Each structure stands twice: as C-alpha cells, then as structure tokens.
Amino acid sequence: MAKFNELNIAAPIMKALERMGFEEATPIQTETIPLAKAGNDVIGQAQTGTGKTAAFGIPMIERIDTKLRKVQGLVVAPTRELAIQVAEEINRIARFVGIRALAIYGGQHMDRQIRALKDGPQIVVATPGRLLDHMRRRTIRTDQVRVAVLDEADEMLNMGFIDDIRDILKGIPEERQTLLFSATMPKEIRDIATTLMKQPKEVKIKAKEMTVENIDQYFIEIPEKFKFDTLNNHVDIHSPELAIVFARTKKRVDEITEGLQARGYRAEGIHGDLTQGKRMSVLNKFKNGRVDVLVATDVAARGLDISGVTHVYNFDIPQDPESYVHRIGRTGRAGKTGEAISFVTPREMAHLHLIEKTTKSKMKRLAPPTIQDARRGQQQLTIERIQKTIDKRDLTTYQEAAKDLLEDHDSVTVIAAAISLLTKERRDTPVRISSVAPVSVKKALHSKGKGGHRSKNKRFYGGRNRKGNFQKRRKRD
Numbered sequence: 020m021a022k023f024n025e026l027n028i029a030a031p032i033m034k035a036l037e038r039m040g041f042e043e044a045t046p047i048q049t050e051t052i053p054l055a056k057a058g059n060d061v062i063g064q065a066q067t068g069t070g071k072t073a074a075f076g077i078p079m080i081e082r083i084d085t086k087l088r089k090v091q092g093l094v095v096a097p098t099r100e101l102a103i104q105v106a107e108e109i110n111r112i113a114r115f116v117g118i119r120a121l122a123i124y125g126g127q128h129m130d131r132q133i134r135a136l137k138d139g140p141q142i143v144v145a146t147p148g149r150l151l152d153h154m155r156r157r158t159i160r161t162d163q164v165r166v167a168v169l170d171e172a173d174e175m176l177n178m179g180f181i182d183d184i185r186d187i188l189k190g191i192p193e194e195r196q197t198l199l200f201s202a203t204m205p206k207e208i209r210d211i212a213t214t215l216m217k218q219p220k221e222v223k224i225k226a227k228e229m230t231v232e233n234i235d236q237y238f239i240e241i242p243e244k245f246k247f248d249t250l251n252n253h254v255d256i257h258s259p260e261l262a263i264v265f266a267r268t269k270k271r272v273d274e275i276t277e278g279l280q281a282r283g284y285r286a287e288g289i290h291g292d293l294t295q296g297k298r299m300s301v302l303n304k305f306k307n308g309r310v311d312v313l314v315a316t317d318v319a320a321r322g323l324d325i326s327g328v329t330h331v332y333n334f335d336i337p338q339d340p341e342s343y344v345h346r347i348g349r350t351g352r353a354g355k356t357g358e359a360i361s362f363v364t365p366r367e368m369a370h371l372h373l374i375e376k377t378t379k380s381k382m383k384r385l386a387p388p389t390i391q392d393a394r395r396g397q398q399q400l401t402i403e404r405i406q407k408t409i410d411k412r413d414l415t416t417y418q419e420a421a422k423d424l425l426e427d428h429d430s431v432t433v434i435a436a437a438i439s440l441l442t443k444e445r446r447d448t449p450v451r452i453s454s455v456a457p458v459s460v461k462k463a464l465h466s467k468g469k470g471g472h473r474s475k476n477k478r479f480y481g482g483r484n485r486k487g488n489f490q491k492r493r494k495r496d
C-alpha cells in the first residue's frame with residue numbers, strides 16, 4: 020500500500036480523500052492511478068471491496084476541465100443502485116474540485132433527467148439502456164467525453180449488455196481513454212474487451228483466491244424443503260448485524276421475505292419487478308438498519324457497498340462462479356470481516372465444487388443447525404446482554420425488587436423467568452417456499468456459450484428488450 024501523496028494527486032482531491040478517512044491507497048489504486056493519469060487504457064481487476072471506484076474515479080476527476088460545463092467523463096454500470104452509489108462516491112471525491120457527477124438510470128422520469136443534464140454535469144454515471152435513450156434523443160451530448168469507464172466490466176460485456184455497450188462507445192470520440200474494472204474477468208470477456216480498447220494495460224492484483232481472504236466461507240448441504248428453517252436457525256444462532264439472502268428468482272425472493280416477516284424478522288426484498296421508488300426505499304432502510312435482512316436476486320450482487328453487512332447467505336447457489344464471487348463480496352469490504360454461507364442441495368454438490376475450483380477457494384462444511392441450536396443461540400444472546408448490564412450499569416435501584424422476588428422463589432427460577440422474558444420467542448408460523456430445479460453443472464457450462472434469446476424481463480434493465488442468454492437472464496430476474 021502506498022500513501023496517496025506518492026501518487027501525485029491534485030490537492031483538492033487529496034483533501035477530500037483525507038475527509039473520507041482514506042489514509043493509504045489500496046493496491047489497485049496504487050497500480051492503476053499512475054497508468055490512467057498517463058493516459059493509458061486500463062483493465063483493472065481486483066477483489067471485491069478493495070476500492071476500484073476510487074481507482075477509476077480519481078484519475079477521471081483529474082482529467083476534467085472544470086470550466087467546461089459539458090459531459091467529459093462517462094461511467095456505465097449494470098444496475099441503477101450501483102449507478103447512484105458510484106455517482107455519490109465520485110461526488111465525495113470531487114467535492115473540493117468544483118465539478119459534479121450525475122446518475123442517470125431507468126425507472127426515473129425522463130423530464131427530470133433532461134433538466135438535470137441541462138445543468139451541465141461533467142461526469143455522468145448511467146445504466147446502459149437509459150444512457151442510450153438519452154444519446155438517441157440527443158438529450159445527452161457525448162462529443163466532449165474524454166474518459167469512459169465500464170464498471171463491472173465483465174458483466175457489461177456479457178450477452179445481455181454487449182450490443183448496448185458497443186452502441187454507446189460508438190457515440191464517444193475515438194480519442195477517448197477507456198477504463199474497465201471488475202473483480203472478475205473471464206478470459207473470453209477480456210478478449211472482447213481488448214477489441215474495444217487501445218493497447219490496454221492490464222492490472223491484476225495478485226491474490227491466491229478470487230474471493231476476499233477475510234470472508235469465512237461455509238456451505239450447508241440441505242434438501243430444498245429444509246432451507247428456510249435452516250436459514251432461520253442460522254440467523255438465530257449468529258444474529259447478523261445485517262444479512263443479505265440471495266435467491267434465484269423474484270418469486271422466491273418474495274416468498275422468503277414474506278416467510279421471514281411472518282416469523283418476526285425485519286426483512287425486505289429487492290428485485291427487478293419492484294418500482295424504482297420501492298427499490299430505493301428498501302435499500303435505504305437496510306442501510307439505516309431499519310431492516311436486518313435484505314432478500315435479493317442478483318440485482319444486488321454487484322458493486323453495492325453497504326457497511327455493516329456481516330453475513331451473506333446463498334439461499335440458492337448461484338449459477339456461475341463469478342456471481343458467487345460478487346454476491347459474497349457484499350460482506351468483508353474495506354478490510355472488514357464477514358461470513359458467507361451457501362445452501363446446497365445434495366444434487367448440487369458437483370456445482371459447488373466447480374465454484375470452489377474456479378474461485379480457488381474452499382468452503383467449510385457446516386452441519387445444518389437445529390432448532391435447539393437456534394434456541395440456545397437466542398438464549399446465549401440474552402445471557403450476554405445480562406452480563407453486559409451487570410458490567411456496565413448501576414443496578415442499586417433494582418436490588419430491592421430483586422430481594423423481594425428471591426424471598427418467594429429460588430434464584431434459578433427467578434433468573435430463568437428473566438431470561439425467558441428477554442429471549443425472542445421464535446414464531447413457528449408455517450412457511451412454504453415453492454421449489455426450483457437444482458442448478459446442474461452441465462446446464463451452467465452449457466449456458467455459457469448460448470445466446471440469442473429475447474429477454475422478457477424489461478424492468479430490471481430500464482424498459483428495454485435486449486438479446487440475452489436465457490440462463491443468465493433467468494438468474495437475475
């Protein structure tokens with residue numbers, strides 16, 4: 020790690036980085052910032068949560084002519100929430116520079132966006148569909164764009180987005196600098212990438228595993244019909260601060276969310292069929308801690324940076340290894356620790372091994388936790404709370420009452436009653452989750468090369484049809 024001041028970064032940016040609490044540059048920042056500042060095209064690959072946003076954000080901000088109120092930097096990201104987040108991070112870094120980044124995405128009124136664009140933001144962060152709409156209507160001018168970034172580049176160059184990306188890049192001056200970033204970069208995608216770039220420098224931060232070391236990875240082999248209770252039991256034992264539960268389909272996300280709510284958990288779901296307003300409010304509640312469990316499709320798998328996520332559950336094992344890497348990367352960010360727990364049906368064990376092999380990581384087997392374990396876990400939590408109260412609080416005002424109680428009952432009975440009052444009673448409302456076919460290795464491999472289906476899933480991509488791999492599209496609907 021290097022100090023930022025060794026990277027020759029402009030003073031107003033340095034000041035902002037200090038305010039943000041960035042002391043040292045991360046490896047991807049140390050390596051890519053000088054290359055990008057020198058004007059190179061760069062493909063940057065580094066693990067999840069290691070600061071790729073600032074790695075492209077800092078050099079992009081430095082190339083902006085602050086006096087020119089035209090779009091000079093363009094970032095393309097796969098989801099609306101990610102576009103918003105990246106624009107926010109760029110605005111934090113640029114706050115003393117005197118320029119602005121604007122997020123543009125589907126699901127928001129065109130008129131409002133057109134007005135905001137007229138205001139002259141120098142950087143635009145957009146989802147591809149909506150960006151193309153604006154380019155075609157000429158409500159966004161891209162003739163002054165000097166730097167183009169594809170965040171989550173392998174996803175952006177995948178079947179579902181590639182045509183749009185080609186169209187977008189065609190509309191940007193050839194002299195542009197192109198930067199591509201992701202935690203994963205399968206070889207066939209990298210080959211496509213280089214055709215869109217000029218002698219790109221490739222930076223790959225070396226790591227033994229594709230996943231972050233400080234995420235403990237586990238799997239539980241469990242038949243489909245026991246997954247939901249297993250999730251409940253595990254959550255009760257480990258009491259995550261914030262947890263994300265990934266499921267394969269929108270329907271399952273809804274069912275799991277309703278099930279968790281029925282059992283007394285503060286859970287909300289997020290997927291592409293919700294209105295943009297609902298998606299934002301759910302995510303904000305989760306960030307503020309008013310929701311403890313976020314149930315999601317792969318719409319939340321990439322790039323989202325939410326501090327306090329301690330646990331990621333793969334209720335359904337993801338279709339491809341890259342998706343696994345991004346999903347579990349929602350925890351263990353910026354040096355923090357986290358846990359990832361994947362549920363695997365017996366028939367999916369081969370698929371699990373394929374993921375382990377590709378990501379070069381090992382998941383430890385966990386025995387399915389039982390309801391007794393869960394009860395003990397909850398009681399343990401109460402005991403810890405009591406212990407903390409003993410350590411911290413002056414209890415003299417309660418001591419008279421305690422003595423009175425102990426005159427009529429023995430101490431064990433009194434304490435047991437107190438523990439029972441303080442322990443969350445688990446509701447045993449029956450919950451049924453409709454089953455899905457297991458993921459199979461053959462299917463997953465097969466799906467890689469296939470394409471050409473028209474996706475019916477419009478909303479997630481901002482109301483457009485686009486060519487897509489059917490397996491892939493289903494995965495994130």
Ligand SMILES: Nc1ncnc2c1ncn2[C@@H]1O[C@H](COP(=O)(O)OP(=O)(O)OP(=O)(O)O)[C@@H](O)[C@H]1O
Binds near residue numbers: 042065201348352353
């Ligand atoms: N040099 C730094 N020092 C401290 N914190 C940093 C530094 N750089 C970035 N961060 C913080 O680390 C977190 C993760 O950064 P970021 O979201 O850019 O990761 P990423 O590599 O893009 O991850 P992903 O692959 O999941 O998209 C953010 O909260 C960011 O503000």
Ligand SMILES: [Mg+2]
Binds near residue numbers: 071
């Ligand atoms: Mg990122």
